[in-house]
Amino acid sequence: MAAAAAEVPNRRVILKRYVTGFPSEDDMEAVAGATHLVVAPGSTAVVLKNLYLSCDPYMRGRMSKHERPSYVPDIVPGEVIVGFGVSKVVASGHPDLKVGDLVWGLTGWEEYTLVPDARSLFKISHSEMPLSYYTGVLGMPGLTAYVGLCEVAKAKKGDSVFVSAASGAVGQIAGQLAKLTGCYVVGSAGSDEKVNLLKTKFGFDDGFNYKKEQDLNAALRRYFPEGIDIYFENVGGAMLDAALLNMRVHGRIAMCGMISEYNLEQPQGARNLSSLIVKRVRMEGFVVSDYFGEYRRFEEDMVGYLKGGKIAYIEDVAEGLEKAPVALIGLFTGRNVGKQLVAVARE
Amino acid sequence: MAAAAAEVPNRRVILKRYVTGFPSEDDMEAVAGATHLVVAPGSTAVVLKNLYLSCDPYMRGRMSKHERPSYVPDIVPGEVIVGFGVSKVVASGHPDLKVGDLVWGLTGWEEYTLVPDARSLFKISHSEMPLSYYTGVLGMPGLTAYVGLCEVAKAKKGDSVFVSAASGAVGQIAGQLAKLTGCYVVGSAGSDEKVNLLKTKFGFDDGFNYKKEQDLNAALRRYFPEGIDIYFENVGGAMLDAALLNMRVHGRIAMCGMISEYNLEQPQGARNLSSLIVKRVRMEGFVVSDYFGEYRRFEEDMVGYLKGGKIAYIEDVAEGLEKAPVALIGLFTGRNVGKQLVAVARE
Numbered sequence: 001m002a003a004a005a006a007e008v009p010n011r012r013v014i015l016k017r018y019v020t021g022f023p024s025e026d027d028m029e030a031v032a033g034a035t036h037l038v039v040a041p042g043s044t045a046v047v048l049k050n051l052y053l054s055c056d057p058y059m060r061g062r063m064s065k066h067e068r069p070s071y072v073p074d075i076v077p078g079e080v081i082v083g084f085g086v087s088k089v090v091a092s093g094h095p096d097l098k099v100g101d102l103v104w105g106l107t108g109w110e111e112y113t114l115v116p117d118a119r120s121l122f123k124i125s126h127s128e129m130p131l132s133y134y135t136g137v138l139g140m141p142g143l144t145a146y147v148g149l150c151e152v153a154k155a156k157k158g159d160s161v162f163v164s165a166a167s168g169a170v171g172q173i174a175g176q177l178a179k180l181t182g183c184y185v186v187g188s189a190g191s192d193e194k195v196n197l198l199k200t201k202f203g204f205d206d207g208f209n210y211k212k213e214q215d216l217n218a219a220l221r222r223y224f225p226e227g228i229d230i231y232f233e234n235v236g237g238a239m240l241d242a243a244l245l246n247m248r249v250h251g252r253i254a255m256c257g258m259i260s261e262y263n264l265e266q267p268q269g270a271r272n273l274s275s276l277i278v279k280r281v282r283m284e285g286f287v288v289s290d291y292f293g294e295y296r297r298f299e300e301d302m303v304g305y306l307k308g309g310k311i312a313y314i315e316d317v318a319e320g321l322e323k324a325p326v327a328l329i330g331l332f333t334g335r336n337v338g339k340q341l342v343a344v345a346r347e
Numbered sequence: 348m349a350a351a352a353a354e355v356p357n358r359r360v361i362l363k364r365y366v367t368g369f370p371s372e373d374d375m376e377a378v379a380g381a382t383h384l385v386v387a388p389g390s391t392a393v394v395l396k397n398l399y400l401s402c403d404p405y406m407r408g409r410m411s412k413h414e415r416p417s418y419v420p421d422i423v424p425g426e427v428i429v430g431f432g433v434s435k436v437v438a439s440g441h442p443d444l445k446v447g448d449l450v451w452g453l454t455g456w457e458e459y460t461l462v463p464d465a466r467s468l469f470k471i472s473h474s475e476m477p478l479s480y481y482t483g484v485l486g487m488p489g490l491t492a493y494v495g496l497c498e499v500a501k502a503k504k505g506d507s508v509f510v511s512a513a514s515g516a517v518g519q520i521a522g523q524l525a526k527l528t529g530c531y532v533v534g535s536a537g538s539d540e541k542v543n544l545l546k547t548k549f550g551f552d553d554g555f556n557y558k559k560e561q562d563l564n565a566a567l568r569r570y571f572p573e574g575i576d577i578y579f580e581n582v583g584g585a586m587l588d589a590a591l592l593n594m595r596v597h598g599r600i601a602m603c604g605m606i607s608e609y610n611l612e613q614p615q616g617a618r619n620l621s622s623l624i625v626k627r628v629r630m631e632g633f634v635v636s637d638y639f640g641e642y643r644r645f646e647e648d649m650v651g652y653l654k655g656g657k658i659a660y661i662e663d664v665a666e667g668l669e670k671a672p673v674a675l676i677g678l679f680t681g682r683n684v685g686k687q688l689v690a691v692a693r694e
Contacts, residue, residue, distance in 0.1 A: 236620065269617055277602050282632075
């Protein structure tokens with residue numbers, strides 16, 4: 001039988017239980033499975049062979065039990081972990097996708113994924129680029145940096161920009177785009193090695209290791225004696241509170257993420273919100289999926305920057321699906337240097 | 348001598364010391380003084396006879412010692428307290444102001460005030476209205492409500508609007524303007540009497556006494572089962588945290604004030620800021636002086652609303668300059684019902 005002949009082994013990583021507090025490798029498990037590499041006649045589903053999986057901080061939030069739905073699907077105990085990835089189409093009933101097409105979008109942490117609704121997939125236009133870049137600089141994190149800086153924070157030449165988690169997937173791109181816009185850019189990161197990258201590789205004007213600062217308010221005052229026009233917020237907690245004290249009049253805080261708070265039962269909170277009033281600051285949260293309509297324009301711009309050497313990019317690649325849980329958890333201790341991803345297959 | 352003849356007694360209220368924590372009547376003191384009712388030849392100063400003085404929550408902030416200047420002048424120990432008021436010009440070297448003109452703007456807590464720079468004064472166009480209204484619905488608090496709701500929060504028909512401190516000077520106007528815009532409006536206040544006013548006098552759809560609620564999150568969920576589009580923020584603290592949990596996607600928080608925090612050594616802080624991201628909420632602080640250029644348009648609109656019976660207004664008048672300290676302090680315990688002001692003279 002044709003269908004039986006097309007059944008192949010399919011290793012997958014499942015969530016074992018809802019996570020509370022800090023996630024551990026033991027919350028996830030690699031298990032054996034099998035899948036068919038064909039789609040039913042009349043279906044518009046596609047089957048993907050996963051090449052690269054993306055480890056992103058927002059995934060932690062999806063591993064907790066929620067009362068209300070969010071903008072991304074929950075990850076459910078006993079089921080495969082869902083996240084962004086780069087994949088090759090190996091079977092398709094969808095008119096716009098054919099076998100062999102390369103795509104990025106929501107997929108499963110497994111070797112092969114059946115995607116019932118291909119609308120969440122983007123075809124990769126530039127397969128001459130390293131395909132793994134579509135988990136980062138050319139994918140969701142890159143677009144996040146782009147819209148956060150340009151559309152939410154409305155960066156313009158001469159702005160003083162502070163980026164936290166600045167060597168991460170989003171931060172490194174946000175900072176470089178700010179430099180290209182003509183801004184003064186300082187980033188924070190959690191190791192001297194990362195801070196060095198900011199200054200030598202990514203062209204930031206300056207950077208500091210937040211773990212070495214006794215007083216984050218004083219640190220920001222040192223780097224921004226005239227204040228901050230734009231805070232590209234990736235971490236929350238004490239850094240947000242310090243940034244609030246250092247904002248300039250009519251400053252903007254683009255709220256991209258708050259990784260320091262994702263594993264806390266009770267968030268630390270921000271005490272200096274009255275700065276928003278005194279300095280007339282706009283603090284705005286955003287979610288990249290609201291901007292997916294701008295992806296093609298972004299992709300062309302970013303491919304141009306990469307080919308022209310105007311944007312540098314660093315990724316941290318874990319080899320093999322089994323490494324995915326450890327790689328994901330490493331985001332929350334800052335183990336990764338650059339964009340964390342997992343290579344499952346190289347075509 | 349003419350100058351000596353023009354010298355008159357001038358009682359004044361001074362700040363005795365910088366305030367820390369909750370202010371007390373004893374932080375201020377009424378003292379005797381004298382002033383000249385003439386301006387020097389060639390000067391563009393004006394001398395005002397003060398009729399009504401405004402008690403506003405922002406003034407508390409100006410009574411503390413500050414490292415950095417703010418958008419309003421500090422109030423300095425040993426000197427007269429500065430605030431908004433309604434006054435009559437009794438001497439003028441300024442080409443645009445003549446004796447007998449009625450004005451509102453920054454003045455002193457005293458019977459007569461010499462204003463060196465008359466640019467901070469607005470001539471009163473509608474002296475047929477109760478003059479005290481120019482400390483509230485037709486003055487700074489009214490304009491605050493107007494720009495906060497229309498320009499910062501961008502209220503539109505059908506929005507669900509929550510106003511805290513809703514019977515206060517700004518809240519009562521913000522809520523009524525939202526009703527005129529076609530919004531669903533619920534307010535919170537600190538007594539059943541005030542909540543009753545919201546519903547019977549100001550036409551709010553509903554209101555609640557926050558002091559009687561065990562769980563502010565549950566209270567807001569009860570009044571806004573579909574969530575809040577606009578939070579007009581006057582109080583900060585626990586109410587802000589509850590509102591954050593109840594915002595709708597693309598909601599707006601107009602940060603007008605945080606009266607619950609003004610007397611705290613350490614602000615309570617907001618723990619639910621990740622809602623800004625999940626719900627793509629814009630939280631924006633504003634300061635009314637940035638919008639003084641819109642005052643004339645506002646004044647005409649609001650006079651029309653008042654004359655047409657479309658906006659109701661309640662004020663709480665303390666009689667006599669000596670009552671000003673107690674009246675100001677009462678704002679922070681919620682003793683006032685409606686806009687708190689002090690009548691110094693009635694012309």
